[in-house]
Amino acid sequence: MQAFLLPVIKRALESASITTEKPVQIEKPADSRNGDYSTNIALMLSRECRRNPRELALELIGHMAFPEGTVGKMEVAGPGFINFFLEPSFIMQSVEHILHEGKGFGTSCAGKGKTAIVEYVSANPTGPLTIGRGRGGVLGDCIANLLETQGYAVTREYYFNDAGRQMQILGESVRYRYLERCGRDVAFPETHYQGDYIREIADVLFIEHGDALAGSAERSVFKETAETIIFDSIRKTLERIGIRHDTFFNEHTLYMERDGDPSSNARVLELLEEKGFIGRYEGATWFLTTKLGQEKDKVLVKSSGEPSYRLPDIAYHLDKYHRGFDLIVNVFGADHIDEYPDVIEALGILGHDTSRIRVAINQFVTTTVNGETVKMSTRKGNADLLDELIADVGPDATRLFFIMRSKDSHLNFDVELAKKQSKDNPVFYLQYAHARICSLLRMAAGETGFNPAGSGHHLLQMLSLEPEVRLGFALLDFPEIIRNAVRMLEPQKMVEYLHEIAELYHKFYQECPILKADPETRTARLFLSVATRQVLRNGFRILGISAPESM
RNA sequence: GUGCCCGUAGCUCAAUGGAUAGAGCAUCAGCCUUCUAAGCUGAGGGUUACUGGUUCGAGUCCAGUCGGGCAUACCA
Numbered sequence: 277m278q279a280f281l282l283p284v285i286k287r288a289l290e291s292a293s294i295t296t297e298k299p300v301q302i303e304k305p306a307d308s309r310n311g312d313y314s315t316n317i318a319l320m321l322s323r324e325c326r327r328n329p330r331e332l333a334l335e336l337i338g339h340m341a342f343p344e345g346t347v348g349k350m351e352v353a354g355p356g357f358i359n360f361f362l363e364p365s366f367i368m369q370s371v372e373h374i375l376h377e378g379k380g381f382g383t384s385c386a387g388k389g390k391t392a393i394v395e396y397v398s399a400n401p402t403g404p405l406t407i408g409r410g411r412g413g414v415l416g417d418c419i420a421n422l423l424e425t426q427g428y429a430v431t432r433e434y435y436f437n438d439a440g441r442q443m444q445i446l447g448e449s450v451r452y453r454y455l456e457r458c459g460r461d462v463a464f465p466e467t468h469y470q471g472d473y474i475r476e477i478a479d480v481l482f483i484e485h486g487d488a489l490a491g492s493a494e495r496s497v498f499k500e501t502a503e504t505i506i507f508d509s510i511r512k513t514l515e516r517i518g519i520r521h522d523t524f525f526n527e528h529t530l531y532m533e534r535d536g537d538p539s540s541n542a543r544v545l546e547l548l549e550e551k552g553f554i555g556r557y558e559g560a561t562w563f564l565t566t567k568l569g570q571e572k573d574k575v576l577v578k579s580s581g582e583p584s585y586r587l588p589d590i591a592y593h594l595d596k597y598h599r600g601f602d603l604i605v606n607v608f609g610a611d612h613i614d615e616y617p618d619v620i621e622a623l624g625i626l627g628h629d630t631s632r633i634r635v636a637i638n639q640f641v642t643t644t645v646n647g648e649t650v651k652m653s654t655r656k657g658n659a660d661l662l663d664e665l666i667a668d669v670g671p672d673a674t675r676l677f678f679i680m681r682s683k684d685s686h687l688n689f690d691v692e693l694a695k696k697q698s699k700d701n702p703v704f705y706l707q708y709a710h711a712r713i714c715s716l717l718r719m720a721a722g723e724t725g726f727n728p729a730g731s732g733h734h735l736l737q738m739l740s741l742e743p744e745v746r747l748g749f750a751l752l753d754f755p756e757i758i759r760n761a762v763r764m765l766e767p768q769k770m771v772e773y774l775h776e777i778a779e780l781y782h783k784f785y786q787e788c789p790i791l792k793a794d795p796e797t798r799t800a801r802l803f804l805s806v807a808t809r810q811v812l813r814n815g816f817r818i819l820g821i822s823a824p825e826s827m
Numbered sequence: 828g829u830g831c832c833c834g835u836a837g838c839u840c841a842a843u844g845g846a847u848a849g850a851g852c853a854u855c856a857g858c859c860u861u862c863u864a865a866g867c868u869g870a871g872g873g874u875u876a877c878u879g880g881u882u883c884g885a886g887u888c889c890a891g892u893c894g895g896g897c898a899u900a901c902c903a
Binding site: 309329353354357400440442527571580680684690693697707709760763768779826 | 832838841842844849850882883898
């Protein structure tokens with residue numbers, strides 16, 4: 277929207293014989309009394325031009341000329357800002373674009389022809405998903421949605437391992453519960469998985485096989501059954517909040533040799549060795565990260581001969597590069613904070629462009645129930661199961677609450693608030709605005725035959741009241757908000773923005789009668805409502821929440 | 828000890844280095860014979876943890892201090 281200001285400002289600088297390396301910054305002032313748009317160019321240049329910023333600003337204004345009917349007023353204000361005030365008719369005319377572009381409004385071609393992979397959730401199938409995983413899952417899903425709006429072909433990937441020690445313990449845990457179920461006297465080890473779901477899996481086996489497996493030497497059935505059941509439950513849980521993955525990458529494949537070729541893990545060791553970053557001592561194989569200024573080297577192969585998690589991690593990311601992705605996004609929780617710097621260092625050493633990797637780390641989740649804070653990392657009872665949260669507050673509230681705070685902030689999930697069917701609940705505030713518009717349009721269709729897809733868009737420019745113009749102007753920010761959210765990998769920006777749109781619409785609705793206005797004003801206001809509904813829908817789609825037509 | 832994140836209204840949180848730091852909740856006062864009151868209007872509430880620095884300008888950047896979280900495994 278503000279793009280048209282840029283060339284005029286640049287031309288004004290030329291006319292004033294000013295050449296500078298500094299970029300022209302155009303911003304939207306927080307206070308609309310300071311204009312619809314504003315530039316600080318005179319402040320930035322005052323030093324190198326040795327000019328008083330206000331004087332400089334005044335001269336620049338003298339060199340600026342805009343087409344008739346666009347910028348109504350320019351002024352120098354404060355220490356030397358140049359403020360631009362747009363003509364209301366110009367703003368409202370621009371709102372027509374939203375109607376023309378419809379579902380496509382807000383999208384961009386910035387990522388056209390490029391591919392991106394977003395890795396998220398990536399929980400091993402050792403147990404049901406916890407609330408903490410849910411936050412990363414929704415964050416990753418929204419980031420993938422955001423990238424798609426920019427034209428990227430996005431692959432949503434889930435990385436897991438069903439071959440490690442944890443999975444062995446899982447299988448053993450099930451076996452112990454099964455033996456208990458068979459009436460055998462066994463002592464369940466404290467180090468094993470305690471959750472009730474283990475008993476349920478054991479029950480499944482008992483019902484199917486009776487005690488036939490109790491004496492068997494074959495133990496893989498316990499692990500495999502557990503994996504199948506748990507993975508199934510994870511996928512169902514994710515499905516409930518609209519999360520789906522395109523690909524599931526099994527870490528185990530990185531250990532496997534193919535047609536006599538070395539495994540991916542072994543290949544990574546070879547490559548790092550060629551670069552001189554591999555050392556062997558104390559019986560283990562080390563990534564010599566001390567050469568990169570780190571305090572300690574990192575173990576890649578344990579003295580037992582097994583790779584530590586770091587090696588397959590590097591191999592996995594190498595694989596992402598081999599698959600040719602232009603952008604690689606990893607989403608994970610704060611507990612993995614130490615994991616990625618080594619991976620990125622290794623990829624850099626191996627000659628890959630590490631600027632293609634973006635890492636989104638989300639901080640932890642606590643929940644409050646009846647004002648009591650419950651920390652999620654303590655795994656007591658079933659209170660932290662994602663599935664139960666979804667059942668409790670619903671999929672829309674689950675998703676929105678996870679992303680309505682910045683990912684860098686600890687999230688306080690107020691379960692009582694999320695359940696409320698009232699205005700306190702931000703989910704309802706947003707959805708109510710949408711439902712209200714739908715209801716209005718239904719009524720308009722019945723009473724006046726208004727067609728949202730019909731003609732008459734040009735009438736928009738006759739609207740000039742403050743609630744109308746403020747709403748229209750805010751709607752035009754949508755593409756910019758998406759770009760920001762993409763740049764920062766931060767869907768929270770979208771939540772904040774949609775809240776503002778809902779608020780502006782409610783104000784407009786309150787102050788400007790729509791169906792009772794004269795026919796032209798009525799049509800114009802209905803189209804403004806249609807445009808608002810479009811922005812809400814497009815935003816909801818990115819966030820993955822539903823757009824109810826009535827409430 | 829070291830690394831990363833956080834510290835903003837009573838509470839939960841916003842604020843691409845910009846102008847008088849904003850929302851929601853809670854508190855108080857108003858608006859429905861009128862298109863959804865699941866809404867709107869108004870009031871009170873702040874030394875942005877602290878101390879310095881950089882700059883025309885700092886909640887934001889830098890250094891340090893204090894507090895909280897997460898990591899600092901031959902676990903993943």
